[in-house]
Amino acid sequence: xxxxxxxxxxxxSFLFYxxxxxICLHPDSPDExxxxxxxxxxxxxxxxxxxxxxxxxxxxEGFIPRHFSYNLNxxxxxxxxxxxxxxxxxxxxxxxxxxxxxxxxLLAVTCIYLIYRISRIIFDDEKKSLYASILFASMPLxxxxxxxx
Numbered sequence: 001x002x003x004x005x006x007x008x009x010x011x012x013s014f015l016f017y018x019x020x021x022x023i024c025l026h027p028d029s030p031d032e033x034x035x036x037x038x039x040x041x042x043x044x045x046x047x048x049x050x051x052x053x054x055x056x057x058x059x060x061e062g063f064i065p066r067h068f069s070y071n072l073n074x075x076x077x078x079x080x081x082x083x084x085x086x087x088x089x090x091x092x093x094x095x096x097x098x099x100x101x102x103x104x105x106l107l108a109v110t111c112i113y114l115i116y117r118i119s120r121i122i123f124d125d126e127k128k129s130l131y132a133s134i135l136f137a138s139m140p141l142x143x144x145x146x147x148x149x
Contacts, residue, residue, distance in 0.1 A: 005130055006113070006116050006129075006130060006133065009112065009116075009130070009133055009134060009137065010109050010112060010113060013108065013109050013112055013137045014105055014106070014108075014109045017104070017105035017108050017109070017143075017146035017147065018102060018105045020147045021101040021102060021104070021105060021147065022101070034078065035084065035085060035088060036088075036100070038078050038082075038085045039085045039086075039088035039089040039092060039100075040089075040092065040097075042085060042086065042089035043088075043089040043090075043092040043093050048077060048078065048082055048085065049073075049075035049076060049077045050075065050076050087103075088100060088103065091103065104145065104146050104147065105146050107146075108137075108142060108145060108146035111136070111142070112133050112136055112137045112142075113133075115132055115133050115136045116129050116130070116132065116133040117129075119132040119133070
């Protein structure tokens, strides 16, 4: 009986987390635009770097988008770790582009399930595991992270 409860929690969480993503079908913040642009660039061209338009227009280095930096060859690359960008690019190669908006709700539901499984191992109690997953699913940080890419 309780095993079905986690399924209901996961399904309801995914539906709840997906509502803002389905209402706003485009990137919502500068970070999301950066991830979208770089993952699209990687999936279409096979490279993660690009020539800065600011450099071409103004003839100077340093006009680069937010969260990007120069590599040793003078190309513009993402500032942080490219793991999430590579993950998004793989999804864009395998699935239609509009699926990208559901990536974070799916990852949030995966985290809820992992919290459930880990707490099941630690507490060895189904009820406590369900409470832990519900608590994690309703945390403000989880809610905020589930709504953006």
